[in-house]
Amino acid sequence: MRGRRRLGGVVLGLVLLVAGATAGRAEAYTVGVENLDYLPAYGVRDGAYAGYARDLLDAFAAAEGIDFDYRPLPVPRLYATFLAGQLDFKFPDNANWAAARREGLSIAYSAPLARYVDATLVRPERRGQPVATLGTVSGFTPWAWMARIQSGQVRVLENANFTALVRQALAGRIDAAYANVSVVNRQLDQVLGDPGGLVLDPGQPHDASAYHLSTLHHPEVVGRLDTWMLANADWVAQLKQRHAVEKGFDDLD
Template identity: 25%
Template sequence: MFKKSIITLVSLCFVSISLPSIACEKVPYKVGVQSIDYSPHYNGEHPNKETFFKLFIAWVSNKTGCKFEVINLPIKRLYLEFESDSFDLMYPDNPAWHSNSSSDEQTAPLDTRLYSPKIATALGGTMVKPEHENIKLESFRVLVFPRGFSPIAWYPLQESHAIEFKEVTDAAAALMMVDAGRATGADIEYNVARHLAKEHHYTALVLAKNLPFTPTGFHLSTIKHPKLMATISQLIDEHPQELSAMRKKAGLIENLPE
């Protein structure tokens, strides 16, 4: 069963008069989100908990007067449902995740999605024990990561440095393996790792300084609603301070401390 929540209109008083003219074509628009706890970015396991995306979609509802229904599904099913037009919008998404490159360009699938500007940044990196903060690849032995995620930056390094990959159920399990000494590091987003360490009261891990670090933009995407996407994109471009305030309220760090 998928989980869903309704983001309703709270107020129309903030609607910008400069926005493109838009009539809400659907009531509500369906937004597909991964059914995992990726707090503070989003939480598909517990949709009622406050996260950045929950704040963001409520903000869009306030600005546009449209309603949105958030539906949470496993990652692979979410992509299939979105491509078959079961959803109006999807989050998170990124153009780089849908490369058209292929050995046969004539058969390469075309990316028909329309994307918003970047809404948030995921600080993808390798979380290790504090004493391993400066560890080098030559000393790294076991990388653990959550099921459904691919440590892309590590693939070219795996064979040349004899690194063992281990897949576990979720981010919390990956971090606990590192804490217990059963893995050298975990390929986990920095904000997610900080959130889990605080929530579960275990030793905070640190981001390794000499291992792969891949900041990635999170975007909203659509296939069939270009006018709505144009409106949302303009909102994002015109209100950077409001977006920044939402990220801060959710506890999102987008630039690593010095």
């Protein structure tokens, strides 16, 4: 009998020890992110995820006892991996992106983490002029221009990265660049040293929307993120301003 009691005590002790270790362990989730330099919104630099999105999600995770494992993937592979249910979360995401691939899936989206503007940027002297050649970054589709592209009015030239795209527009080898305004402004200000070298042309096609965090598996965590952002709205606004992540919206007015 004593042996049984002693064994029972050992088992109970092990159960309590495991339970205690589990209780002290942070929730751990994988976040699929785009493996590219899209700063200031987000980007992968020297193998590490960085930018506004990293600062925001890390602050939320720290407050909620969560451990986010950021997994950079090429954009096509990121879509396939996330939609196959192999990631806990995807950022950035938007219900309007690749909408046909989402049919039949129950995806939960957070409130907007940041607004963005994809727009037509030109040299200041070309503002308001017709566009015949439009530059983009390889892999990105200028949806706002598709009608004119398909009709043959506009020819698209792709570039390997944002720096190459901005250089091409500055040199006048294309009439305009179609890209994220905050990303282009960072290239102009910090990389190429030519602030204002390209400006948004509000009369040309553009797309203004927002970035969201999405999930197939954890809508309750998305709900917690929404609540946290509301409770820390002033801090989130300051973070957006510090990163200049929403630059471009004022130019559309």
